[in-house]
Amino acid sequence: MCGIAGLIGYKGDTRNNILKMNERMLHRGPDSGGVYVSEDAKVAFGHRRLSIVDLSENGAQPMTSRSGRMVIIYNGEIYNAGEIRKKLDSALFRGTSDTEVLLEAIEHFGVSETLSMCKGMFAFAVYDKELQTVTFARDRVGEKPLYYGMVGDAFAFASDIGCLRVIEGFDNGINTDVLDIYFTEGYIPAPYSIYKNIYKLEAGTYLTVDVNTLRTETQAYWSMKDVALRGQKNPFRGTENEAADELERLLKESIKGQMVADVPVGAFLSAGIDSATVVSLMQSLDAGKVKTFTIGMDDPAFNEAVYAKEIAKHLGTEHTELYITEKDMKEVIPKLSFMFGEPFADSSQIPTYLVSRMTRDKVTVSLSGDGGDELFCGYTSYESISRIWGKMKNIPYFIRKPVSSIVLHSPLANKEIYRIKGTILGAKGPADIHRMEHETDPLTKKIALTKGSLPYKYTELPNDFLNEVNHETMLMDMLVYHPDDILVKVDRTAMAVSLETRVPMLDRDVVEFAWSLPINYLRDDKVGKKVLRDVLYRYVPREMMERPKKGFSIPIDKWLLEPELRDWAEGLLSKDKIRQQGILDADVVEKIWTDFTERGIYRIQIWYILMFQLWIEEEFR
Template sequence: MCGITGFFNPSAQTSSEQMQVIVQAMSSTLVHRGPNDGGCWIDAEMGIALGHRRLAIVDLSPEGHQPMVSADDRYVIVFNGEIYNFLELRHELKQLGHRFRSHSDTEVMLASFSQWGLKAAIKRFNGMFAFALWDRQARVLHLGRDRLGEKPLYYGWINQTLLFASELKALKAYPHFQAQINRDALTLFLRFSYVPAPYSIYEDIYKLPPGCVLTWNGIEPYSQPISYWSVKETAHKGIAEPFIGSEQEAVAQLEALLQDAVKLRMVADVPLGAFLSGGIDSSTVVALMQAQSSQPVKTFSIGFNEDIYNEAQYAKEVARHLGTDHTELYVTPQEALAVIPKLPMLYDEPFSDSSGIPTFLVSELAKQYVTVSLSGDGGDELFAGYNRYFWGRSIWQKIGWMPPKLRKDAVGVLTHISPLVKNTAFAGFSNLVPAKFKPLLLGDTLHKLSEILAVANPEMMYTHLVSHWKQPEALVIGGSELSTALSDRQRWANLPDFTQRMMYLDTVTYLPDDILVKVDRASMGVSLEGRIPLLDHRVVEFAWRVPLSMKIRNGQGKWLLRQVLYKYIPQNLIERPKMGFNIPIDSWLRGTLRDWAETLLDETRLRQEGFLNPQPIRQKWKEHLLGDRDWQYYLWDVLMFQAWLENN
């Protein structure tokens, strides 16, 4: 696990000494990603400079140093991530005559490129990776990223120079970088709580999409990324060639795939452990780890004293049953709040998923004991775990038949009365309603339902469900919404079921741009490598072949994954309502964080900065403080942008 950066401009005529100073300054910003070693490689004649920071995981010797040159002297690489099947590839390459001086996966990558070429080699890799590969023979630079987007890679052209880096802070260290805020990307951020690929918060700087390679020779017009693997093609193939075996055979095949995915990700020359929340996904990963380990696996959990946010008790029970070496930390509000000032530098661009705070804290805890930690991310998208897959589908089945006029009339009725009046009215007889149905009767919920009634099709309803600010263009001064995977129908997968379409859209948007960003920055912020077995591309491809009936059953998701887990853990330790990895932002904004938030949301300040329209922000802030509405997600979006802006 590392940090990579560099630049390429064959017409720049910059001296080798100048290039070295620049690339070292860029790579030094990534020392948290690679505290063990650093290096650079420069060809001033060609205008190429590569920088690297190393977190040594496999082959801790100097032989794993990067940038690394291939044995045939053709390729030079800087690489961030892990190629989990490198031992298998190494054996195959040895049979073909290759010799290796190290035990690193980086050297295996280079030999693979030499043997099979870029396109064929990258399809053989099972791993998470972002790399820059300089081809000295063809005089081209290749930038590549793994299939699902586990590892980040930013790039852009400035004055005919191609820049790239694992994080934006390295690009900002380039002398001619222009930190011009992209108001259109800011508009998207306020809708989704993250800046979706391929955009970044800065003009002319992009994220390389997952499963893509970008190639540039420094002469021709700027290149576009080319896909070598896509979720869309995988989904289409899975539907066209479905799994036709029995349920027992499906369980056995998934278990075998997961066992191997976990086994490959347990290869390390440093201490290794796992995050454990006690939920389906992380418990499955830990169970398979422990089943294949001769020693107790080190597991880590974060707990909160507020029961509504606390899963640590469940994780402890799972750990006790499996016999892991478990460590838990109960976090005080003060410890969680202390993370907030670190978020702007940690993420480099606005990012407002508040679960990034506990993710950072559990990473910080794990780093005290291990250098690699496995996590259970990806299970919700692949095996239908999110609640919206059930009630989103149910709602559309109930309202989709309604003529537009009837729905419009219903919206008028529901919005005529304010949410506050509805909340007050329902409070009078809430004790007559069974507890599990009370949330359905809140005025806020009915108001949200009225918004859903107004949508024209299921995809628009999905977009509404995953949106925070529903009209962000009215909030950002001079901003408009750019095309995304949600708005561009050409990027949608042709899938027969609405739930499958939601799962697909989550896998190409929310997963890489929110979940994986959160895990990467939180873990690498403390120099911890995170590995995600459920995102092994073989598991992903199998999951799309499995019929929806083996994922959702009796109103519950992850049926197939649960069957694997029940072989290792009793059902009663797992079955409970789904909890998110959340913190009480709503109450903090009315209490401990109120003064901090008031400063950032000050109307005069907002007007002077000139990015956001103060009126809707101040209105929501007032309603939230009074307890009339819960606007925590909307306000947190604005606060994270304001905090980021203050630090940039």
């Protein structure tokens, strides 16, 4: 895993600016760095390397193809590089890196065909000197980041949005149109970013830039929506036990490929189904002891370490746990703005950073269980959305919509329960209910002074796209929440300490198989992830796993009332400061804060506002 950056058509000191971009993402690649500038200086690439496979100079980047025609910079891992390599002339290769395989495959098969062959996580840029194009691509699910856009008259790109900020001449203003989405969700979804004219390349797509004109063309090579629809139209026909057999086989194949590295590999382990399944299968494939890592907290309401330790002992892993204090977690907060480069407010970013830091002391690569909830119907919200939609779907929308409007404009809307019911009555489908979860409070819709009107992926699905409520909401999470929140959180916090994370459940074959499973193989009343549990219970006793999941929650609401953090928060929320910035409504922010401090009404948007203000302070320092 690494960091990539570059400029096309930059008129200033190209090399110096690439070096500055490289320095900004040093944490993504501490082992070495490199720069390539074309003879005409139109194309410049920068790379920071975290050495994982082929630690020699043969794996260094930027890398030029054997023929000299193409130059690549690449972040990620191609897990089936060995299979692709066999399709190419062995005389092409100087080393054993997957970078070299990817580069030579692109030259010989083209970008589109190479992407169809690749299984992995990646973001890359490849310069074709003959065609005078640079082509960028991002993996199917969005594990690896890539930002791009116009900075002045030049086309710029990077793994870390902060790299764009250091380019001489960068004056892209704040994209206030995204703030409505940010203050609803706590993150900024692709293709948008916090800056005007800067975008995130969407998962499963590639973009080609003409070096001479800077014209761009974007094309999808894989679609989560298409895979979901195809899977539901062609469902798995075997028994539940046969489904578990196939899932176990696919996960083992994925994990085996993702355990390949020339550096130490381990895994995050919580007390949950997902990480326990990954670790169980890792241990079954490893003749030695898998290294596992857990963080614990003194507060029993948030601590899973004791249960994770039981699982590790049962499986026989080499287990490391670290109990963290409130002080440890609070010390992370000032680092968050630099870490993410734009406003991001999933508060589990703090413990995720701490477990990554502890893990990096022992290994360079760590596998995680992310994706299990979204692919195998694990979230409890899926059951509640299904239940709510089941009660209202037979009432025609032309009746529900005016009733919704009447409720929301009546005195009943002063009470939260009626406001929620009134809002949900206006839902066109289950995906709409899912979207409305954070949109029932009229006060939080007024945080930003500018009202955005950007199209958003939550509105992309037609009603009854998959004809099954749970699958509808799972798909919305896989399109938006998972790539734009979960994967961003894991990538940025892990890379902040130079740790590569790998996610076996996001393997292409696992994802495509998961979408073929009927809902009764995934959920039974309030119990989700049935087929995943069936696999896990072959390795870990059922009674060891059947307990409530705590996740990586932290008591932000409690901390913010304590003197140290309260003073910090009130400094960021100063009415004069907010008015001077001219982005947020100072009166609304004050009302949200006093509702919390004086009336005990905690809104999740408080943390969203604080993370935005922390970013603003960093931005204009």
